[in-house]
Amino acid sequence: MTTAVRRQPIADVPLMERVNALAEQQVELCYHCHKCTSGCPAAEEMRYGPDQMLLLVQLGQKDRLLSSADLWLCAGCETCATRCPNEIDIARVVDALRQIARAEGVTGADPSSVKFHRLFLFLVERLGRMNEAGLLGAHKLWTGNLFSDLGSGARMVVMGKIPLVPHVVRGRAQLRKLFGAREFSMPTASDESAAPEGRGT
Amino acid sequence: MEYTYYPGCSLHSTGREFHDSVTAVFRALKIGLVELEDWNCCGASSAHSHSRALSLALPARNLSLAQAAGRDVIMPCAACFNRHKTVERELQSSPERRRQLEQVVGFEYSGSSAVRALLEVLHDAIGVETIRDRVTRDLAGLPVVAYYGCLLVRPPEVTQFDDPENPVVMGRLLGALGADVRPWGNATECCGGALTLTQPKVARRLVSRLAGRAREAGAQAIVTSCPLCQVNLEMRQPGPGARMPIFYISELMGLAFGLEESRAWWTKHLIDPRPVLQLAGLAA
Numbered sequence: 001m002t003t004a005v006r007r008q009p010i011a012d013v014p015l016m017e018r019v020n021a022l023a024e025q026q027v028e029l030c031y032h033c034h035k036c037t038s039g040c041p042a043a044e045e046m047r048y049g050p051d052q053m054l055l056l057v058q059l060g061q062k063d064r065l066l067s068s069a070d071l072w073l074c075a076g077c078e079t080c081a082t083r084c085p086n087e088i089d090i091a092r093v094v095d096a097l098r099q100i101a102r103a104e105g106v107t108g109a110d111p112s113s114v115k116f117h118r119l120f121l122f123l124v125e126r127l128g129r130m131n132e133a134g135l136l137g138a139h140k141l142w143t144g145n146l147f148s149d150l151g152s153g154a155r156m157v158v159m160g161k162i163p164l165v166p167h168v169v170r171g172r173a174q175l176r177k178l179f180g181a182r183e184f185s186m187p188t189a190s191d192e193s194a195a196p197e198g199r200g201t
Numbered sequence: 202m203e204y205t206y207y208p209g210c211s212l213h214s215t216g217r218e219f220h221d222s223v224t225a226v227f228r229a230l231k232i233g234l235v236e237l238e239d240w241n242c243c244g245a246s247s248a249h250s251h252s253r254a255l256s257l258a259l260p261a262r263n264l265s266l267a268q269a270a271g272r273d274v275i276m277p278c279a280a281c282f283n284r285h286k287t288v289e290r291e292l293q294s295s296p297e298r299r300r301q302l303e304q305v306v307g308f309e310y311s312g313s314s315a316v317r318a319l320l321e322v323l324h325d326a327i328g329v330e331t332i333r334d335r336v337t338r339d340l341a342g343l344p345v346v347a348y349y350g351c352l353l354v355r356p357p358e359v360t361q362f363d364d365p366e367n368p369v370v371m372g373r374l375l376g377a378l379g380a381d382v383r384p385w386g387n388a389t390e391c392c393g394g395a396l397t398l399t400q401p402k403v404a405r406r407l408v409s410r411l412a413g414r415a416r417e418a419g420a421q422a423i424v425t426s427c428p429l430c431q432v433n434l435e436m437r438q439p440g441p442g443a444r445m446p447i448f449y450i451s452e453l454m455g456l457a458f459g460l461e462e463s464r465a466w467w468t469k470h471l472i473d474p475r476p477v478l479q480l481a482g483l484a485a
Contacts, residue, residue, distance in 0.1 A: 022253065041390065041391040041393060041403075041407055042393070042396070042400075042403050044406070045400070045402070045403050072399065072400070073396070073400060073403065075351075075391050075393050075394070075395045075396050075403070076246050076249070076351075076395050077351035077352075077355065077391035077395075078351055078352070078355035078356045079351070079355065079391065081355065081356045082355045082356050082357060082365055082366075089356065095249050095250055095253070098250040098251075099250070099251065099252060099253075102251060110399070112399055113399040113400070116247070116398060116399050117246075117247040117250050117251060120245070120247035121244070121247050121248065121251055121255075124241070124242045124244060124247075124248075124259070128239075128241040128242065129210050129213075129240075129241060129242045130210035130214075130242050130245075132210075132214050132215065136398075139398070148401070149398075149401075149436070152436050152471055155471065156215060156471075159217075159468070159469050160217065160469075161214055161215050161217045161469060162214055162215065163213070163214060167213070169239055169240075169241050170239050171239055171241070171262070174262065174306070174307070175241060175259075175262070177305065178255065178258040178259055178261075178262060178305060178306070179255060181252075181254040181255060181258045181305045182254060183252060183253065183254050184253060184254050184257075184298065184301055
């Protein structure tokens with residue numbers, strides 16, 4: 001029996017397929033040698049660490065991953081990617097998970113990091129360049145964390161290192177276009193996975 | 202010799218002394234640096250956490266401007282270098298991605314302007330001998346370690362820079378300045394710079410380990426070529442006690458070249474490097 005071919009909503013595509021497409025990686029290749037976690041600078045603070053995050057991707061444990069603070073503890077140092085015997089760029093897998101978290105509106109794991117990145121891009125979209133005074137000030141107000149690093153921040157303003165008046169790039173219309181760019185590699189459901197009976201046994 | 206210069210946001214703000222020292226050193230070497238007209242932020246980790254397309258499109262616009270300017274482009278900031286190098290690789294290795302980026306940015310990629318790291322230009326194009334010849338005051342009394350961090354060397358297929366686990370170019374350059382370069386095993390270990398504002402606890406732990414290992418190696422300062430490492434290593438280093446200043450490679454070049462303006466750079470550090478310079482007989 002055949003079913004009508006229909007496109008599946010992206011949220012229903014199995015997690016690993018989605019991550020593989022966004023990160024252009026093959027997470028299924030991981031055989032958990034642990035080399036990534038052994039060299040990860042932030043593993044100490046993480047609950048799962050890089051190799052278990054890959055395992056959770058393999059097992060489709062989306063909720064567990066998206067609500068984990070591990071997602072925002074990755075420093076993007078690429079040590080894992082450099083050492084992986086299966087050439088999986090794990091930092092890019094983490095990026096893909098962050099992108100999925102954003103697409104699904106999950107910010108609970110570390111709202112401060114999520115707000116930081118959103119403000120950063122908000123400023124770049126409007127100014128074309130980063131304005132540290134705007135970024136740090138707005139982040140403090142938004143997170144309510146008003147007093148951390150006030151001393152070094154103030155010293156850098158006095159040293160003339162943090163300009164208070166932002167520079168604005170001329171090519172802003174072009175920049176807005178870049179911000180509107182559609183994702184290059186989006187996962188699409190194959191006909192087979194769109195048909196419920198194709199999967200069953 | 203003339204290069205296009207992409208400072209990136211950090212060199213216009215928290216890494217001001219990096220910008221000042223790079224431009225002063227290139228002037229002293231009589232090599233032209235022309236700042237890229239109307240450059241934009243590369244998007245850094247915020248862009249690649251948000252969207253792959255955006256993280257490639259932002260640097261691609263800069264590459265289109267650099268191509269129009271017609272010279273190789275030097276990127277002193279390791280993070281900017283890494284992002285632009287990622288895009289360069291995509292443009293060169295994937296015809297489909299190239300077509301997409303050309304369309305979004307509105308240009309045609311020719312490959313005529315290469316993305317170059319500062320250390321790579323100093324070591325490969327200018328050369329250790331030329332730099333040694335310019336030294337008027339050697340840094341023999343200054344024990345240092347060379348620190349590369351992450352984004353200059355990793356991932357190696359993107360950065361194409363030296364050996365990812367055991368890079369040597371900065372040590373050679375410092376050697377040419379006469380500095381006492383100490384061997385150590387932490388040259389490419391992450392300092393947590395990307396987390397310094399969002400996860401300061403992690404950054405503090407990583408920084409204090411690096412400073413401790415540098416001290417064990419007998420160094421009195423760490424030398425870097427990354428503005429994110431520099432500010433993180435100074436801001437998150439535990440005190441009070443003696444804290445180790447973090448120099449940019451270009452600052453030590455300026456000092457060894459006897460450049461007057463170097464004095465203005467030391468006051469821009471969060472950890473005052475003058476006591477260490479005094480101890481090494483390099484003050485004033």
